[in-house]
Amino acid sequence: MANVKISQLTAKGSNLVASDRFAIAEDAGGGTFASKYITGAEIVTKNINTYSSTLNNLVLADANKIIKVDNNSANDLRIPTNASHAFPIGTEIIVIQYGTGQTTVAPTATVTMRSSGGKNKLSAQYSQATLIKIGTNEWVLSGDITT
Numbered sequence: 547m548a549n550v551k552i553s554q555l556t557a558k559g560s561n562l563v564a565s566d567r568f569a570i571a572e573d574a575g576g577g578t579f580a581s582k583y584i585t586g587a588e589i590v591t592k593n594i595n596t597y598s599s600t601l602n603n604l605v606l607a608d609a610n611k612i613i614k615v616d617n618n619s620a621n622d623l624r625i626p627t628n629a630s631h632a633f634p635i636g637t638e639i640i641v642i643q644y645g646t647g648q649t650t651v652a653p654t655a656t657v658t659m660r661s662s663g664g665k666n667k668l669s670a671q672y673s674q675a676t677l678i679k680i681g682t683n684e685w686v687l688s689g690d691i692t693t
Contacts, residue, residue, distance in 0.1 A: 612640045619647040637679040643668035657683045665691040
């Protein structure tokens with residue numbers, strides 16, 4: 547990862563990339579500071595990945611992205627195990643049901659998905675929900691969801 551200064555980004559033609567790191571200081575008390583970092587991936591605009599099949603599996607390239615599910619038939623969006631796709635804890639994926647077919651979010655094998663009332667489907671066309679990875683094989687789904 548490259549360390550980047552904000553002044554470097556003001557230069558004409560500079561672009562922030564996901565691997566850039568920005569150092570920030572946290573007051574550790576007693577006149578000392580602890581170095582912390584945020585990455586370009588944490589502050590860049592989210593890109594959109596589109597799925598149009600009836601069975602779709604999340605992959606690492608979907609991390610911190612918007613998933614647009616564009617299908618007019620009922621469809622599934624599967625959450626893979628950590629062993630097959632090791633999303634970092636804290637990964638956030640926004641899911642939009644763009645087509646008229648209802649999108650069901652389904653964990654695979656040993657994955658636990660938590661949601662209010664066990665809801666796992668987006669409510670209607672143009673509904674959106676957010677998946678957040680909170681443990682090795684544990685995700686939370688929240689948003690405009692139903693059973």
